[in-house]
Amino acid sequence: MSQPEAARVFIVDDDASVRRSLLALLGQVGIPAAEYPSAEAFLEAVGDETRGCLLLDVRMPGMSGLQLQEVLRERGLPLVVVVLTGHADVPMAVRAMKAGAADFIEKPFNPQQLVERIQACLAAEARDFTERERRREAEAMLGQLTAREREVLDLLVSGKPSKVIASALGISEKTVDVHRSNVMRKTGTRSVAELVQLWILCRSGAPG
Amino acid sequence: MTQDQAHSGFEPTSSPGPGPADSVVPSPPGPTPAASDTPDPALSRTVRVGVAAVLSRALPLGVALCALLAIPFLLHYRADETPALSGNVALTFGALALLALLATVWLAYLSARGRALAHVMRSVLDNVPDLISYVDADQRYRFSNRAYHRMFGLTPATIYGRSVRDLLGETAYEIVRPRLERALAGNSESFESHIDYSRAGPRDVSVSYVPDRGPGGEVAGLFVVVSDITRLKEAERRERERMLELAHAARLASVGEMATQIAHEVNQPLTAIVTYCAALERGLETSGGDPARLREWVSAIGDEARRVSEIVRRLREFVRRGEMALVALDLREVLEEVVGMVRPEARRQAVTIAVEGSAAPPAVLADRVLIAQAVLNLLRNAVDAVSGESPERRRVSLRVAAVGDRVEVAVADAGPGVSPDIGGKLFESFVSTKRGGLGMGLPITRSIVEAHGGQVRYGPAPGGGTVFSFSLPRAPA
Numbered sequence: 001m002s003q004p005e006a007a008r009v010f011i012v013d014d015d016a017s018v019r020r021s022l023l024a025l026l027g028q029v030g031i032p033a034a035e036y037p038s039a040e041a042f043l044e045a046v047g048d049e050t051r052g053c054l055l056l057d058v059r060m061p062g063m064s065g066l067q068l069q070e071v072l073r074e075r076g077l078p079l080v081v082v083v084l085t086g087h088a089d090v091p092m093a094v095r096a097m098k099a100g101a102a103d104f105i106e107k108p109f110n111p112q113q114l115v116e117r118i119q120a121c122l123a124a125e126a127r128d129f130t131e132r133e134r135r136r137e138a139e140a141m142l143g144q145l146t147a148r149e150r151e152v153l154d155l156l157v158s159g160k161p162s163k164v165i166a167s168a169l170g171i172s173e174k175t176v177d178v179h180r181s182n183v184m185r186k187t188g189t190r191s192v193a194e195l196v197q198l199w200i201l202c203r204s205g206a207p208g
Numbered sequence: 209m210t211q212d213q214a215h216s217g218f219e220p221t222s223s224p225g226p227g228p229a230d231s232v233v234p235s236p237p238g239p240t241p242a243a244s245d246t247p248d249p250a251l252s253r254t255v256r257v258g259v260a261a262v263l264s265r266a267l268p269l270g271v272a273l274c275a276l277l278a279i280p281f282l283l284h285y286r287a288d289e290t291p292a293l294s295g296n297v298a299l300t301f302g303a304l305a306l307l308a309l310l311a312t313v314w315l316a317y318l319s320a321r322g323r324a325l326a327h328v329m330r331s332v333l334d335n336v337p338d339l340i341s342y343v344d345a346d347q348r349y350r351f352s353n354r355a356y357h358r359m360f361g362l363t364p365a366t367i368y369g370r371s372v373r374d375l376l377g378e379t380a381y382e383i384v385r386p387r388l389e390r391a392l393a394g395n396s397e398s399f400e401s402h403i404d405y406s407r408a409g410p411r412d413v414s415v416s417y418v419p420d421r422g423p424g425g426e427v428a429g430l431f432v433v434v435s436d437i438t439r440l441k442e443a444e445r446r447e448r449e450r451m452l453e454l455a456h457a458a459r460l461a462s463v464g465e466m467a468t469q470i471a472h473e474v475n476q477p478l479t480a481i482v483t484y485c486a487a488l489e490r491g492l493e494t495s496g497g498d499p500a501r502l503r504e505w506v507s508a509i510g511d512e513a514r515r516v517s518e519i520v521r522r523l524r525e526f527v528r529r530g531e532m533a534l535v536a537l538d539l540r541e542v543l544e545e546v547v548g549m550v551r552p553e554a555r556r557q558a559v560t561i562a563v564e565g566s567a568a569p570p571a572v573l574a575d576r577v578l579i580a581q582a583v584l585n586l587l588r589n590a591v592d593a594v595s596g597e598s599p600e601r602r603r604v605s606l607r608v609a610a611v612g613d614r615v616e617v618a619v620a621d622a623g624p625g626v627s628p629d630i631g632g633k634l635f636e637s638f639v640s641t642k643r644g645g646l647g648m649g650l651p652i653t654r655s656i657v658e659a660h661g662g663q664v665r666y667g668p669a670p671g672g673g674t675v676f677s678f679s680l681p682r683a684p685a
Contacts, residue, residue, distance in 0.1 A: 017512055024484060025483050111482055
């Protein structure tokens, strides 16, 4: 597992004054940030492990904010996008939100509110990130199980007692107990309740 | 046909003579070409009327004469017992009667042909929409077609003999008089004019005077053709008004477009300002802020605020129209003032600015602030145009000079010139070759100069570069 990057705020705006002022403000609040003059410049810098919040101006020469959102979605980058716009343009806002923007802020904004929203977005992003990490761990742990152990687990979490599991799988009750203790050892869980939690976490993350 | 003759007092019947056919038209009641040569029109008229009277009775006279001559001849051959006359005398009478008959028939034929011809010509002239007339050397009408009747409400008979001055009215006559006199001196005259006729009201007309030269080359009168082009001119005026309305609508549309643009332009610096302020506040609260950095933010805020006020000012100048404070203005003073405003920026870009021309030009009537703005835009453009040039070409010159009854201002740069593909759009809003330019400088300058009754021109400057110029009318002394 590669070391994940720290979450940052990425400012993408064609106006240098706006970028620099945002950088100054976020610097003061203690939020790490980076600025890019265009969508293209940001795409060059962004990597698969990049995480954080994207402050995106919709109206830019070259690639527009909406196009950038599209590219990010195709690349599967889980960045939280906050769209900045020069004027209240409802259709534009709708399109940005449909494209997956988390928030929509009109210029000139109240800096206090902007900071709060960015912090909220970063917190949400951090939650998402831990969730993703935990799911990845759970998947890794369940991946260690043998096929028979997996069968026992599936029946176990559906609340079946050992006797029923044994007859269902055509094995002795003792063997079921051995499988169960192996599953709990491999996953580091101490109770069936914990096991169920892990199982649900894994299922929720499973695609489809 | 007889009615026609009576109506016009015009007897063209027996002019089979040597005169050219068209001489029938202008020489009114005298069909005999000899009469039209008569210098005295009154006398010539008397003669013509007399001849016409005789000719109008020629046919019955011919018939009567024929019958009279035939009587002795017939008597001679009917009373065979005692001839009263000798055979030779009777034969002579018979021959004379025959001759008289032939002459009468011939005369009748000529008369009918002449009348038919005259009728056709008369109909043509009367059905032409243009006014056609013949005016003699005394400026009296000798012929007029029905179009005159339609326009002035007078019959040809009442127009006949009337003076041009009387028919047109004093005001109208004074307008055409110089032309009329030149035409009577032997020059063809052709002109368009707006004439207020006392009998027909104001009209736009196109007028032609063609001198009618007698055999000796002297001018006997004028052929006059007048076209009423009032409707045509009105249509042209309406078309022009429509174009103006369209231009106005287009301008309004561009103002709407501009508002969106302005909102965006203003929002950027405002965003930067509020953001810097928030950063500053926090920097001051934590007191751990680096003073150099805080100072940098403060000056950034100032820059952004100036950016906003510049946009607002440009907008105001653009929108403002019609409410000008006109004063007698020394353009040299205005130029020096504007140069003072631009000099710091020019110095930074190592551009030299020279003010040349008249030290004390005549005053013009203009709005000081607006004219300064117009010059400022041109000067800024000029400085920007040369900023990328080699040091010896980084110069701009302003020139003010009286030209006729106007005072001209010219701003010349030694820059790369106006590229032909932007040339046509140079004065449109939001057309800019400068990075970050709003493209409003030249449209504003043009609006201001046009509001002062001038026009902005541009062309290549001697020695390379571009010169923009405009002129303003001198203030009345």
